[in-house]
Amino acid sequence: xxxxxxxxxxxxxxxxxxxxxxxxxxxxxxxxxxxxxxxxxxxxxxxxxxxxxxxxxxxxxxxxxxxxxxxxxxxxxxxxxxxxxxxxxxxxxxxxxxxxxxxxxxxxxxxxxxxxxxxxxxxxxxxxxxxxxxxxxxxxxxxxxxxxxxxxxxxxxxxxxxxxxxxxxxxxxxxxxxxxxxxxxxxxxxxxxxxxxxxxxxxxxxxxxxxxxxxxxxxxxxxxxxxxxxxxxxxxxxxxxxxxxxxxxxxxxxxxxxxxxxxxxxxxxxxxxxxxxxxxxxxxxxxxxxxxxxxxxxxxxxxxxxxxxxxxxxxxx
Amino acid sequence: xxxxxxxxxxxxxxxxxxxxxxxxxxxxxxxxxxxxxxxxxxxxxxxxxxxxxxxxxxxxxxxxxxxxxxxxxxxxxxxxxxxxxxxxxxxxxxxxxxxxxxxxxxxxxxxxxxxxxxxxxxxxxxxxxxxxxxxxxxxxxxxxxxxxxxxxxxxxxxxxxxxxxxxxxxxxxxxxxxxxxxxxxxxxxxxxxxxxxxxxxxxxxxxxxxxxxxxxxxxxxxxxxxxxxxxxxxxxxxxxxxxxxxxxxxxxxxxxxxxxxxxxxxxxxxxxxxxxxxxxxxxxxxxxxxxxxxxxxxxxxxxxxxxxxxxxxxxxxxxxxxxxxxxxxxxxxxxxxxxxxxxxxxxxxxxxxxxxxxxxxxxxxxxxxxxxxxxxxxxxxxxxxxxxxxxxxxxxxxxxxxxxxxxxxxxxxxxxxxxxxxxxxxxxxxxxxxxxxxxxxxxxxxxxxxxxxxxxxxxxxxxxxxxxxxxxxxxxxxxxxxxxxxxxxxxxxxxxxxxxxxxxxxxxxxxxxxxxxxxxxxxxxxxxxxxxxxxxxxx
Numbered sequence: 001x002x003x004x005x006x007x008x009x010x011x012x013x014x015x016x017x018x019x020x021x022x023x024x025x026x027x028x029x030x031x032x033x034x035x036x037x038x039x040x041x042x043x044x045x046x047x048x049x050x051x052x053x054x055x056x057x058x059x060x061x062x063x064x065x066x067x068x069x070x071x072x073x074x075x076x077x078x079x080x081x082x083x084x085x086x087x088x089x090x091x092x093x094x095x096x097x098x099x100x101x102x103x104x105x106x107x108x109x110x111x112x113x114x115x116x117x118x119x120x121x122x123x124x125x126x127x128x129x130x131x132x133x134x135x136x137x138x139x140x141x142x143x144x145x146x147x148x149x150x151x152x153x154x155x156x157x158x159x160x161x162x163x164x165x166x167x168x169x170x171x172x173x174x175x176x177x178x179x180x181x182x183x184x185x186x187x188x189x190x191x192x193x194x195x196x197x198x199x200x201x202x203x204x205x206x207x208x209x210x211x212x213x214x215x216x217x218x219x220x221x222x223x224x225x226x227x228x229x230x231x232x233x234x235x236x237x238x239x240x241x242x243x244x245x246x247x248x249x250x251x252x253x254x255x256x257x258x259x260x261x262x263x264x265x266x267x268x269x270x271x272x273x274x275x276x277x278x279x280x281x282x283x284x285x286x287x288x289x290x291x292x293x294x295x296x297x298x299x300x301x302x303x304x305x306x307x308x309x310x311x312x313x314x315x316x317x
Numbered sequence: 318x319x320x321x322x323x324x325x326x327x328x329x330x331x332x333x334x335x336x337x338x339x340x341x342x343x344x345x346x347x348x349x350x351x352x353x354x355x356x357x358x359x360x361x362x363x364x365x366x367x368x369x370x371x372x373x374x375x376x377x378x379x380x381x382x383x384x385x386x387x388x389x390x391x392x393x394x395x396x397x398x399x400x401x402x403x404x405x406x407x408x409x410x411x412x413x414x415x416x417x418x419x420x421x422x423x424x425x426x427x428x429x430x431x432x433x434x435x436x437x438x439x440x441x442x443x444x445x446x447x448x449x450x451x452x453x454x455x456x457x458x459x460x461x462x463x464x465x466x467x468x469x470x471x472x473x474x475x476x477x478x479x480x481x482x483x484x485x486x487x488x489x490x491x492x493x494x495x496x497x498x499x500x501x502x503x504x505x506x507x508x509x510x511x512x513x514x515x516x517x518x519x520x521x522x523x524x525x526x527x528x529x530x531x532x533x534x535x536x537x538x539x540x541x542x543x544x545x546x547x548x549x550x551x552x553x554x555x556x557x558x559x560x561x562x563x564x565x566x567x568x569x570x571x572x573x574x575x576x577x578x579x580x581x582x583x584x585x586x587x588x589x590x591x592x593x594x595x596x597x598x599x600x601x602x603x604x605x606x607x608x609x610x611x612x613x614x615x616x617x618x619x620x621x622x623x624x625x626x627x628x629x630x631x632x633x634x635x636x637x638x639x640x641x642x643x644x645x646x647x648x649x650x651x652x653x654x655x656x657x658x659x660x661x662x663x664x665x666x667x668x669x670x671x672x673x674x675x676x677x678x679x680x681x682x683x684x685x686x687x688x689x690x691x692x693x694x695x696x697x698x699x700x701x702x703x704x705x706x707x708x709x710x711x712x713x714x715x716x717x718x719x720x721x722x723x724x725x726x727x728x729x730x731x732x733x734x735x736x737x738x739x740x741x742x743x744x745x746x747x748x749x750x751x752x753x754x755x756x757x758x759x760x761x762x763x764x765x766x767x768x769x770x771x772x773x774x775x776x777x778x779x780x781x782x783x784x785x786x787x788x789x790x791x792x793x794x795x796x797x798x799x800x801x802x803x804x805x806x807x808x809x810x811x812x813x814x815x816x817x818x819x820x821x822x823x824x825x826x827x828x829x830x831x832x833x834x835x836x837x838x839x840x841x842x843x844x845x846x847x848x849x850x851x852x853x854x855x856x
Binding site: 034035036040041042043044045051052053054057058089090091100101156159160163164167170171172173174258259260261263267268270271275 | 731
């Protein structure tokens with residue numbers, strides 16, 4: 001059993017370099033489609049008139065004067081040696097800057113993740129158990145709302161209510177638990193809505209399975225049936241969703257970080273796109289791709305451990 | 318089911334415990350912190366970008382407003398266009414106007430206590446000039462031959478030929494500002510990095526968390542008038558709506574600058590009546606730049622007709638809520654050499670129609686758009702998609718021009734895309750703005766005569782007198798006679814005005830809004846000089 005999981009992992013890890021290669025080529029090409037080149041943007045943002053000489057001097061310094069293919073090969077050569085280049089703007093190593101900002105984003109994403117689990121599981125179960133009751137309707141109303149609201153708008157509404165009107169949380173910055181609540185909640189809410197709906201229908205479906213009736217006839221306690229059998233079965237498909245969520249939370253933090261002035265990766269990415277800071281954008285995309293692939297792998301492994309059917313299937317194959 | 322009995326209470330307890338955990342940190346909140354009656358006075362301000370490495374000799378990502386707090390220039394440019402002493406207490410200019418001798422103040426110390434003197438000034442000049450390419454946009458850099466020490470408190474700047482705006486350029490926030498000896502890196506390569514931000518200015522950076530905040534404390538060694546408060550905290554808040562929310566929540570004492578928050582938010586805060594507001598004298602001009610190389614705008618009549626067709630007064634008032642003044646000429650009066658008598662083009666749609674008729678752009682029966690020789694009068698305008706003012710202005714102008722039979726296609730794009738397209742002759746009209754003091758109007762002149770700089774050179778290629786304008790601009794920059802210079806500026810600006818190359822819209826200002834407990838101060842008409850030293854708040 002373990003052997004096959006190991007092989008499964010190795011196989012997947014083996015594909016990682018190919019995924020990254022594809023992602024990096026796409027990023028490399030797409031970012032160059034953005035009009036106006038870095039040299040000119042950097043000069044203009046510095047309020048320096050971009051004279052032809054100044055642009056050419058800067059292009060040479062940035063290396064953007066070289067042919068596209070050569071630029072890519074040089075970049076790949078660096079990446080293989082774990083050198084992700086230096087930022088066009090700050091002149092500091094990109095990896096160093098991104099790693100410095102990663103903890104803040106991870107802090108936000110993990111808090112949001114915990115909130116998602118802590119809120120969506122009980123709400124989903126309540127909603128399923130009290131199907132069609134008033135409490136179910138209220139919960140479903142809020143879940144539909146939370147899924148449909150745009151993040152930036154939700155962020156501002158929460159700021160308006162909880163900072164300005166009730167004065168509970170600060171509007172911006174990082175440092176204390178109070179600073180973390182609103183951004184994490186804003187980031188989590190759309191996913192909570194999604195999860196509650198998902199859990200609700202999964203549980204309702206499981207409750208209709210014959211084994212539930214059978215267990216009740218056997219005289220098992222309802223709470224035991226719910227926790228040991230119904231929830232366990234309903235939770236299996238949820239694990240797949242969870243893996244995707246972690247990646248989404250890291251990527252989705254971009255807007256939340258902007259609204260709440262959270263000093264993480266997302267904000268840095270926006271700034272870098274505006275500044276046409278190619279090395280930063282390339283390294284960021286590579287990093288997020290890695291996290292996605294690994295998170296998915298983790299989910300699949302978890303999925304296999306929770307659902308023995310999958311493992312059996314592999315063995316038969 | 319029995320289990321559900323426990324679930325609801327569990328959920329409630331969980332929710333309340335999270336809330337309780339947060340409210341306990343209420344003391345951390347700015348609201349309370351900023352109101353606390355401590356002996357130390359601190360002013361907190363919001364800014365969208367990190368202050369950067371505070372290197373006086375480089376550009377992005379250094380924020381000009383922060384560089385200006387720490388570093389000073391030899392001379393100072395004032396809002397009325399005059400230049401007064403700063404680190405140099407006086408200066409002499411040689412008769413041939415190629416040598417500038419500066420007499421430095423002798424009572425100036427850097428924030429680390431080291432002396433400011435001729436050797437240090439020259440070290441700074443050398444570090445900047447080691448990288449001439451990077452600073453070549455500044456005309457003076459191309460003319461400096463050498464900077465030499467005369468004595469401990471005197472230096473001489475030698476040019477290859479006269480270049481009149483030397484003092485204006487020295488007043489600019491970068492790169493000619495001075496770093497203390499202990500701030501220099503190895504080999505004096507300040508273009509790469511500096512060791513420490515040591516300046517002569519009124520503020521010293523004492524605490525800094527990248528992308529979160531920068532804390533400046535009063536420089537106890539400051540030679541000039543000491544700032545009234547002890548500390549300035551610059552909080553980094555990238556989103557403009559978040560800045561206004563933070564201000565409303567009393568986490569910020571003031572919002573200062575042009576475009577830091579949207580004018581809608583500014584008006585909302587102002588109209589609430591709870592705060593004090595101030596507006597600086599104009600600093601730059603918002604205008605449209607017409608591409609005269611091809612299409613209908615190659616004709617003077619069309620360019621003029623557009624200007625007559627738009628009710629500018631109403632547009633500026635309704636969109637900027639009165640925070641910007643209507644502009645009828647390209648430069649505000651206080652900009653040197655630009656206060657000249659030019660007949661403004663005022664709103665007159667009948668005249669606009671007449672001009673178009675005269676030029677042969679006529680309305681055919683049943684048509685809504687004018688045409689000439691089978692070509693319709695259609696123009697493209699690009700605005701910056703994220704600009705809260707350009708977009709409504711573009712829409713309003715589209716409506717006004719439709720009334721006289723001109724179709725204006727508008728398109729929102731990323732910063733600089735429009736300018737690039739205009740330079741490539743792919744678009745007819747683009748929003749444009751002047752640089753503002755202290756480098757106007759000479760930087761404007763310089764850019765207008767140089768290809769690939771601000772788009773003006775390319776846009777004006779269709780003018781019949783484009784060559785003549787270029788020649789006059791060159792004479793102007795190297796000329797030594799003041800009267801002749803005045804005349805040349807008058808000629809050049811009149812030609813631009815008569816040719817209707819620009820459509821001046823409004824004069825942009827710094828808008829300030831501050832909490833009621835702050836004492837009054839006068840905002841400056843500068844892109845980078847924020848008068849923190851004059852700010853104070855009640856205890």
